[in-house]
Amino acid sequence: MDKISTHTGTGVPLRRSNVDTDQIIPAVYLKRVTRTGFEDALFARWRKDPEFVLNQEPFREGSVLVAGSDFGTGSSREHAVWALKDYGFAAVLSSRFADIFRGNSGKNGLIAAQVEQSDIELIWKILDNHPGAQITVDLESRTVTCDTLTVPFQIDDFTRWRLLEGLDDISLTLRDEAAISRFEATRPAFKPKTLPARV
Amino acid sequence: MGRTLAEKVWNDHIVALGEDGEPDLIYIDLHLVHEVTSPQAFEGLRLAGRPVRRPDLTIATEDHNTPTVDIDKPIADLTSRTQIETLRRNAQEFGIRLHSLGDADQGIVHVVGPQLGLTQPGMTVVCGDSHTSTHGAFGSIAMGIGTSEVEHVLATQTLSLKPFKTMAITVDGELPAGSSAKDIILAVIAKIGTGGGQGYVLEYRGEAIRSLSMEARMTICNMSIEAGARAGMVAPDQTTFDYVKGRPHAPQGEDWDAAVEYWKTLRSDDDAEFDAEVVLEAADLEPFVTWGTNPGQGLPLSASVPDPAQIVDENERASAESALAYMGLTPGMPLRDIAVDTVFLGSCTNGRLEDLRSAAEVIRGRTKDPNVRMMVVPGSAKVRLAAEAEGLDKEFVDFGAEWRFAGCSMCLGMNPDQLSDGERCASTSNRNFEGRQGKGGRTHLVSPLVAAATAVRGTLSSPADLD
Numbered sequence: 001m002d003k004i005s006t007h008t009g010t011g012v013p014l015r016r017s018n019v020d021t022d023q024i025i026p027a028v029y030l031k032r033v034t035r036t037g038f039e040d041a042l043f044a045r046w047r048k049d050p051e052f053v054l055n056q057e058p059f060r061e062g063s064v065l066v067a068g069s070d071f072g073t074g075s076s077r078e079h080a081v082w083a084l085k086d087y088g089f090a091a092v093l094s095s096r097f098a099d100i101f102r103g104n105s106g107k108n109g110l111i112a113a114q115v116e117q118s119d120i121e122l123i124w125k126i127l128d129n130h131p132g133a134q135i136t137v138d139l140e141s142r143t144v145t146c147d148t149l150t151v152p153f154q155i156d157d158f159t160r161w162r163l164l165e166g167l168d169d170i171s172l173t174l175r176d177e178a179a180i181s182r183f184e185a186t187r188p189a190f191k192p193k194t195l196p197a198r199v
Numbered sequence: 200m201g202r203t204l205a206e207k208v209w210n211d212h213i214v215a216l217g218e219d220g221e222p223d224l225i226y227i228d229l230h231l232v233h234e235v236t237s238p239q240a241f242e243g244l245r246l247a248g249r250p251v252r253r254p255d256l257t258i259a260t261e262d263h264n265t266p267t268v269d270i271d272k273p274i275a276d277l278t279s280r281t282q283i284e285t286l287r288r289n290a291q292e293f294g295i296r297l298h299s300l301g302d303a304d305q306g307i308v309h310v311v312g313p314q315l316g317l318t319q320p321g322m323t324v325v326c327g328d329s330h331t332s333t334h335g336a337f338g339s340i341a342m343g344i345g346t347s348e349v350e351h352v353l354a355t356q357t358l359s360l361k362p363f364k365t366m367a368i369t370v371d372g373e374l375p376a377g378s379s380a381k382d383i384i385l386a387v388i389a390k391i392g393t394g395g396g397q398g399y400v401l402e403y404r405g406e407a408i409r410s411l412s413m414e415a416r417m418t419i420c421n422m423s424i425e426a427g428a429r430a431g432m433v434a435p436d437q438t439t440f441d442y443v444k445g446r447p448h449a450p451q452g453e454d455w456d457a458a459v460e461y462w463k464t465l466r467s468d469d470d471a472e473f474d475a476e477v478v479l480e481a482a483d484l485e486p487f488v489t490w491g492t493n494p495g496q497g498l499p500l501s502a503s504v505p506d507p508a509q510i511v512d513e514n515e516r517a518s519a520e521s522a523l524a525y526m527g528l529t530p531g532m533p534l535r536d537i538a539v540d541t542v543f544l545g546s547c548t549n550g551r552l553e554d555l556r557s558a559a560e561v562i563r564g565r566t567k568d569p570n571v572r573m574m575v576v577p578g579s580a581k582v583r584l585a586a587e588a589e590g591l592d593k594e595f596v597d598f599g600a601e602w603r604f605a606g607c608s609m610c611l612g613m614n615p616d617q618l619s620d621g622e623r624c625a626s627t628s629n630r631n632f633e634g635r636q637g638k639g640g641r642t643h644l645v646s647p648l649v650a651a652a653t654a655v656r657g658t659l660s661s662p663a664d665l666d
């Protein structure tokens with residue numbers, strides 16, 4: 001996972017609350033055997049509508065999603081985060097995230113920044129007046145800047161740290177690699193091995 | 200204070216103790232892999248440039264998607280075929296031992312592990328499949344994990360886990376004839392409910408459990424997950440040691456002696472305290488069948504379809520009402536009068552040799568109800584071969600049943616073996632959820648004995664009904 005300290009990109013207003021993971025990525029896409037290449041699956045049903053925000057310039061190339069409250073509810077599918085990242089999103093702003101979605105975001109290097117609903121409304125207004133306005137999400141100072149507006153966001157310390165350090169679950173565990181190797185050295189000889197195969 | 204079996208096994212696998220309520224880092228002794236939950240895990244490794252840490256503690260088999268007829272032909276369903284081909288490529292690339300369709304050691308992942316002697320007492324066993332709890336029958340902590348955890352175990356051979364609570368389930372006394380392990384576990388789930396085991400590892404103990412074979416203990420541990428538990432366990436004893444001894448991957452020579460010495464310590468101490476306790480009397484256990492759409496909705500075969508109006512709890516009443524509507528049953532109907540279209544004998548719950556033998560014994564000298572279709576699917580290729588060596592295949596075929604190749608088959612209907620809309624099935628598998636065995640299919644969970652008797656009479660029956 002890459003280290004992230006700050007990200008700047010085009011803001012995309014998604015004026016909906018309760019965006020569940022089935023809207024983010026419909027179930028039919030879950031049959032795939034890959035964990036990348038889900039960009040076409042993101043908001044697949046909504047994108048059939050030419051009026052949908054991601055079908056409009058200059059939002060097509062957006063990378064900071066500004067959504068209503070309760071983002072990422074519903075099924076726990078990690079694919080929802082993969083689809084957002086594959087499309088090009090680096091951050092999602094919302095006044096409330098579903099717990100599992102928030103957890104999955106941290107694990108996969110997507111910033112889920114919790115912003116007051118009143119500030120979300122202000123950002124939406126700026127994006128209305130200046131479509132294509134850039135948004136900067138700064139993990140160091142925990143602030144979001146859009147045009148002249150700078151507001152704070154919340155993210156828990158652990159998630160912020162792992163994003164700053166670029167640590168996924170596995171690299172976190174591998175920091176204990178010495179302990180794992182030590183443990184392996186003490187495993188009894190009678191424990192079974194699958195290789196070489198005995199039949 | 201004494202320690203429980205689960206606590207002992209847990210402690211012996213702590214790589215790093217979690218501080219301030221953080222999870223412990225737990226070492227994993229055996230990782231079982233199949234085609235459905237592994238593809239993204241392997242791709243994650245590839246994207247990050249990570250190897251599999253311990254290919255020698257990992258083994259893969261093809262089971263969920265595999266056809267049970269014409270196994271030499273290409274798999275027709277594209278998603279199934281892609282998943283299987285992906286597993287083959289991944290196994291090759293990462294150096295993982297794989298038992299493919301057609302191989303003598305192919306089969307349902309939870310049948311293959313014990314059969315090869317890879318599942319032994321006192322281990323930690325994981326697999327991206329909820330019925331991994333099966334392996335707890337050996338006195339191991341065995342549990343199902345999600346795809347991102349599969350990747351984590353592949354890369355690190357560990358998992359970050361918080362300790363579970365412990366629940367003792369004591370089954371005293373002796374099982375009556377005609378009842379079996381499946382009836383014990385269906386009765387347990389009916390008693391504690393499908394959420395009753397949540398957060399717990401269940402330890403099955405008591406005289407009735409001790410006198411069960413390993414295969415029967417696996418049936419019980421297998422369905423622990425249907426009570427909501429993370430895992431189920433049985434303390435190892437002479438029955439366990441005898442089962443493991445001589446299997447391909449069993450310890451040998453001095454290793455065997457050292458292993459048995461350790462395994463003998465794996466029991467809950469007399470003064471160990473469990474977080475919860477449940478007691479059942481085996482003598483009371485009649486053959487059990489489910490009437491609803493979750494495994495907790497079960498009753499003794501002599502009972503009748505319950506009347507939701509009599510159920511006090513509001514949620515349970517609503518769930519019973521919708522279950523009966525889905526199942527097409529009317530309250531008050533004797534369970535014995537329910538006619539089925541299909542009998543499915545198989546799955547990781549009841550697809551082992553003993554299960555096939557006990558069913559064969561019931562049908563011997565009898566004829567199948569002509570309106571019933573019966574499908575017999577061995578849990579593994581080895582089970583199939585062993586059954587054929589005893590002539591069981593011939594008995595089933597003469598009886599009018601279909602004799603299939605090994606796999607998950609109709610347990611979950613991912614391959615072509617599915618129920619059609621409204622079709623009613625007596626199934627030895629573990630889940631009777633709506634649509635589990637095919638869209639609109641109606642499942643009654645039963646033991647192999649009841650499955651066989653049902654195939655004879657055409658309605659839900661126990662062997663005693665045949666005399």
Ligand code: SF4
Binds near residue numbers: 308309330628629
């Ligand atoms: S037989 Fe059924 S429960 Fe067992 S692993 Fe296969 S699908 Fe899962």
